[in-house]
Amino acid sequence: MGKSLLGFLLLLICGFFISLSTSRFVVEKNSLTVTSPDSIKGTQDSAIGNFGIPQYGGSMAGTVVYPKENQKGCKSFDDFGISFKTKSGGLPTFVMVERGDCLFALKVWNAQNAGASAALVADNVEEPLITMDSPQEDSASAKYIEKITIPSALIGKEFAEKLKKAISGGEMVNVNLDWREAVPHPDDRVEYELWTNSNDECGTKCDMLMEFVKDFKGAAQILEKGGYTQFTPHYITWYCPQAFTVSKQCKSQCINHGRYCAPDPEQDFSSGYDGKDVVVENLRQLCVFRVAKEINKAWVWWDYVTDFQIRCPMKQKKYNKECADTVIKSLGLDIKKIEKCMGDSDADSDNPVLKEEQNAQVGKGTRGDVTILPTLVVNNRQYRGKLAKGAVLKAICSGFEETTEPAVCLSDDIETNECLDNNGGCWKDKVSDVTACKDTFRGRVCECPLVDGVQFKGDGYSTCEASGPGRCKINNGGCWNETRAGQTYSACAETGGSNCKCPPGFKGDGVKSCEDVDECKDKKACQCPECSCKNTWGSYDCSCSGDLLYIKDHDTCISKKASEGKSAWTAVWVILVGLAMAAGGAYLIYKYRIRRYMDSEIRAIMAQYMPLDSQVEVPNHVNDGRA
Structure with missing residues (x-):
């Protein structure tokens, strides 16, 4: 940051605090x-x-x-x-x-x-x-x-x-x-105001503010349309000390001859947008609210601000009147009324709208001075806490008199899911969306889940491991696995309980890593003198020198010719033995059938002369002369 810019910003700050000489900061x-x-x-x-x-x-x-x-x-x-x-x-x-x-x-x-x-x-x-x-x-x-x-x-x-x-x-x-009395709740309507800024290049604070406006828009409009709240947007401006109103810095950062100023968005006077561009857009947004309120549609301000953020950002060089007018037209607002409300930014006189804003910055009653952006004020009490939809809505709803809360305060719009922030402090799988956090009406519980029939076991806070059948289907059971050239190895086994064990050919803890074992280096394979070993991922290849053939079962090398000759004689002997066995079987069957045939013939001949023991004697039928 240049010395001239730094000095000017200090002057702006001095001017701001001089204007708030009677100011105070109220601690909530x-x-x-x-x-x-x-x-x-x-x-x-x-x-x-x-x-x-x-x-x-x-x-x-x-x-x-x-x-x-x-x-x-x-x-x-x-x-x-x-x-x-x-x-x-x-x-x-x-x-x-x-x-x-x-x-x-x-x-x-x-x-x-x-x-x-x-x-x-x-x-x-x-x-x-x-x-x-x-x-x-x-x-x-x-x-x-x-x-x-x-x-x-x-x-x-x-x-x-x-x-x-x-x-x-x-x-x-x-x-x-x-916190029940942190926000007063005198009646059935809550008055709240948001001190904001149209600048979208001021860093993390601006990013947070823009995200909040987008997220809170729906709930804010429901409350406003139902008459449950009275919302007012505000914008902080500073003034340039009288002695410097004609300086180049003051002219680029202020309107109305130094009366209303804002810091340079990029903190660089030589490039980009100037502070006066921010003041003019702030003034336009104030007038959008006033014109919309005249037609009983004050909630349209939320539509304009969110649309302007999306359609007219500084980064795209669209932060200007032309883009703003297109947004205003799309919302059906009267551009001429808005321009009349804004007045002449070059006039050497007070702007009624911005003058009122500077007066509102000074704290009144129980509310302190507004000195930082963004600031939310609920029932004249400055809100403290995260600028997020759920938190702010809870603060606003606590401002209603008991039993007068609108339905939106009792719906899911205010019910916060504790599992969404930091996963509720529970265990969550680093790869998948499997989590032990369960949101309930009374808060979150950390309980290992049941996913696709697979039960996770653990304390729910720091550990949860898939257990039992099917566990390898869920993120590989939390174990190591890797695929190379179409070959996949895993340290998870369905029958291995919940433990992870590197498969054969690998070593490691089985969870984070499994490293390939070099069987050749450790001499666990190919130990024969003629063997040559080549390590592969998860295995190894053995080969023999010359015409030798490697036999893996015996970890040895034999001659290919000997192997071929031996194989040929083996085939011959197998054929001969087969033929011999077939002939022997045929002979036995033939002998058995001949013997049975001869036995039956002999028994038939003998039966003609005398009955055999096994035959029943045939009775002799004689006629005794009876009719």
């Missing part, structure tokens, strides 16, 4: 009640973290744990063999870590990965509570901040010392985090 709190031990029983304030998902409208009971190692939570608890996973039938675990040495969000992220249900950060100095915020432009931290789902809170040093003393004394410290 929730109550923390100690239910045991009796020595420290009572209710304390805690400051809600500006990331994760606070349980707006609800409460959570748990047991406080203070680790003996990694007490600041700046390193992974896995490195110390520490786990905070809730055991069956036990209360959720609230991990208390010390402030200092690393980002607040990193402490909470490490606690979540270790299985904690909530994180308490103990302040290290005596001071009023502050809001734990996420870093502004840190792409590395943004990757895990988006995945934080557990709530977190900062607690005072004095109170934290009491908790530590009780835990070190062997006391079981039970507490209750309560």
